Amino acid sequence: MPLVVVxxxxxxxxxxxxxxxxxxxxxxxxxxxxxxxxxTGVHLVGVVGADFPQENVQLLNSRGIDTSxxxxxxxxxxxxxxxxxxxxxxxxxxxxxxxxxxxxxxPVLPEAYRRAKYVFLANGVPAVQLKVLDQVPGRxxxxxxxxxxxxxxxxxxxxxxxxxxxxxxxxxxxxxxxxGSENLVAAGRAVQAMGPKFVIIKKGEHGAMFxxxxxxxxxxxxPTDRLIDPTGAGDTFxxxxxxxxxxxxxxxxxxxxxxxxxxxxxxxxNVEGFGLERMQEITREDIEKRLDKYRKMLSF
Numbered sequence: 046m047p048l049v050v051v052x053x054x055x056x057x058x059x060x061x062x063x064x065x066x067x068x069x070x071x072x073x074x075x076x077x078x079x080x081x082x083x084x085t086g087v088h089l090v091g092v093v094g095a096d097f098p099q100e101n102v103q104l105l106n107s108r109g110i111d112t113s114x115x116x117x118x119x120x121x122x123x124x125x126x127x128x129x130x131x132x133x134x135x136x137x138x139x140x141x142x143x144x145x146x147x148x149x150x151x152p153v154l155p156e157a158y159r160r161a162k163y164v165f166l167a168n169g170v171p172a173v174q175l176k177v178l179d180q181v182p183g184r185x186x187x188x189x190x191x192x193x194x195x196x197x198x199x200x201x202x203x204x205x206x207x208x209x210x211x212x213x214x215x216x217x218x219x220x221x222x223x224x225g226s227e228n229l230v231a232a233g234r235a236v237q238a239m240g241p242k243f244v245i246i247k248k249g250e251h252g253a254m255f256x257x258x259x260x261x262x263x264x265x266x267x268p269t270d271r272l273i274d275p276t277g278a279g280d281t282f283x284x285x286x287x288x289x290x291x292x293x294x295x296x297x298x299x300x301x302x303x304x305x306x307x308x309x310x311x312x313x314x315n316v317e318g319f320g321l322e323r324m325q326e327i328t329r330e331d332i333e334k335r336l337d338k339y340r341k342m343l344s345f
Contacts, residue, residue, distance in 0.1 A: 047086040048291040049158050050077050051177050052167025053147055054091035054115065058127040059276055059319060061134070069320035070101045071126065073167035073190065076277030079321055080284030080311045082108040083329045085291040088158045090114035092146045094121035114155050121146035134272050135249055154180045163291040166190065167280060171202035178209055186296050188212035190283060191219065208240035214283050216247045229254060230261065245305070247279050253305060260298055264305050267313035267339050274319045278312045285311030310335045
């Protein structure tokens with residue numbers, strides 16, 4: 046059963062305390078798609094410019110990701126992001142953003158994509174995310190990501206989006222910003238009261254918190270000492286989670302918890318290399334082995 050993701054496909058320039066890498070394949074939809082492809086078929090919707098390397102498309106296709114929804118603007122340039130990480134590798138500074146063709150992104154889903162039952166709206170303008178939902182009327186599960194920019198500048202559209210969602214993924218600072226609460230449990234519950242059936246708050250190296258109708262719990266991050274590049278870790282988490290839910294064609298409480306664990310494990314691989322480098326080295330078997338270690342780690 047295919048999973049549709051709509052979001053950014055980008056070229057990243059990343060600087061860490063020890064190394065800088067340019068021209069990395071990035072973007073929220075890219076990291077999400079690659080992680081989800083270990084579990085299910087993925088339909089990717091995005092936009093790039095004529096400068097986008099064809100080998101990047103081939104890489105996505107090699108994972109079985111359907112890129113027929115990836116539109117190329119022949120006279121445009123691809124969205125680029127340049128960022129620098131602090132020595133703690135948690136804090137980062139955006140040095141430059143060039144939205145280019147992504148600034149006018151108005152996705153029209155191919156007909157086959159409109160029959161999808163599982164939809165993920167990777168980080169993007171809330172009004173555009175709402176338009177995407179209108180194109181998938183038969184969906185069973187719709188989950189979205191957001192960011193501080195939209196909380197600050199697009200609050201009305203974001204509130205309308207939240208009422209149309211089954212799930213919302215955001216990080217801890219965004220949850221606090223949206224609710225004005227410094228207590229994450231109170232913030233998570235407050236966000237959930239705005240519409241989504243469940244809310245997941247990402248806490249970076251500290252894992253993720255889940256808020257559902259009947260459950261609230263925290264899953265820790267998988268401990269890895271090979272922290273190379275955190276870019277895309279949150280999108281990878283969401284991709285692993287949604288990929289597993291789509292594979293199982295279920296989102297009951299037990300399946301959701303397992304899906305979050307898969308997302309956390311997938312993200313732990315993502316941070317072990319620049320861009321998609323580490324993800325290209327692993328298999329589903331590697332994910333299962335690490336999940337087994339993670340499961341044992343949580344048993345006491």
